[in-house]
Amino acid sequence: MAALARTGASDAVDGAVRVPGDKSISHRALMFSAFAAGTSRVRGILQSDDVHATARVLRALGWSVPEVAAQMTIAGGGLVSGLRAPRAGLDCGNSGTTTRLMAGVAAAQPFASTFEGDASLSRRPMRRVAAPLEAMGARVDFLEGRDGLPMTVHGGALRSVSWELPVASAQLKSAILLAGLCGGVSVRVREPAATRDHTERMLAARGVSVESVGGWVSLQPTDRLVARDVDVPGDPSSAAFFVARALLAGEGSLRVERVLHSPYRDGFLRVVQRMGARIDMHRDAGDAPDAPDALVDLVVHGGTRLRAVQVGRDDVTAMIDEIPMLAVLAARAEGTTEVRGAEELRVKESDRIAAVVSNLRAIGVTAHELPDGLVVEGTDAPLEGHVLAHADHRIAMAFGVLGATRDCRITLDDPACVSVSYPDFWAELQRVAR
Ligand code: S3P
Secondary structure (H helix, E strand, C coil): CEECCCCCCCCEECCEECCCECHHHHHHHHHHHHHEECEEEEECCCCCHHHHHHHHHHHHCCCCCCCCCCEEEEECCCCCCCCCCCCCCEECCCCHHHHHHHHHHHCCCCCEEEEECCHHHHCCCCHHHHHHHHHCCCEEEECCCCCCCCEEEECCCCCCEEEECCCCCHHHHHHHHHHHHHHCCCEEEECCCCCCCHHHHHHHCCCCCEEEECCEEEECCCCCEECCCEECCECHHHHHHHHHHHHCCCEEEEEEEEEEECCCCCHHHHHHHHCCCEEEEEEEEEECCCCCCEEEEEEEECCCCCECCEECHHHHHHHHHHHHHHHHHHCCCECEEEECCCHHHHHCCCCHHHHHHHHHHHCCCCEEEECCEEEEECCCCCEEEEECCCCCHHHHHHHHHHHCCCCEEEEECCHHHHHHCCCCHHHHHHHCEC
């Protein structure tokens, strides 16, 4: 159990923070460098448990991936050459992105791969990724009557597919695109709402024909991926915690540097601006990889009175991983905040709707669940109590941010779970307090 803060903790922030590399782009940088014909250099990759899981699974399938490090040189093995049936289950740890994207890859291999994970990942729905892969000709087995890991993908020759996804999910979209890529067949995917497009952009930059027209994303087969260097930009989902920390400060400002700015990932910034946040955005000199997406420095000013906000389905897709932080921020905003259209949060690393609401209540905030979201009443009262991370890095960090502010005395059961996406989080959180 860790005490995160004491009543009267610093009420000001100061200085700058550079958040680690984007998690989504880091997974894809490893995969696509491994699949390329040629050598790629990857700089600034996220060094965290989730990315280690992707490296481990690629190696187990026969790709040669060096140790995950700040600067990596990856000699691509091509799309298929030398691949082998894994000798044991593929340990995906806590990483849904590793599991779902690599399930697409495994569907095209002439052998069976069993995906395994920790308790949290094992509970997450996987039949949604199995269905399109089976429509393409793979067979996917689960334990009798279950959805979740372990899941065995029996790969083989695939046929093309045209698939309408029941939920907006970049992981599912990517699994289908990667099955098409590795299986050498064309695929089309339709999403109910447009999700992060890192797979499409990064494949296109490697010479793959990928198009997005009228809500359908389609990929044409190719037999080789061109190698390309990647400079991984800062993760906007990690940046959200420091944006929130600065907004909760009584005074000062914080610079959050070199953050990816993508229309599919900027929902949190848009929503906190509706709450009254003062954020200056400076375009960084560099460019995000493979994309006209910008790199930005954010200067976030403390001392602002935040107002409650209504968050709806239109906002949710572009801030899916930031909603726990937004909901915790709402505890310090004036009025009643409501989040709707976010039922997917129930099947993330934890049931994030239940986890956020029960934790807010445990520290004295009035909040309740909705089937597809939550309601939070803002308060100025001192907040005190013990919260549970539910083995979910983003729940831990969201309450950690609140716990670092004045008039909060919050303890957390499992601070170490942040290693999934942000191993240095606690040190950085402490450093920015003046
Ligand atoms: C991700 C997609 C999202 C997101 C996850 C990363 C990706 O998941 O929550 O953290 O890298 O494609 P879903 O596809 O399940 O929405």
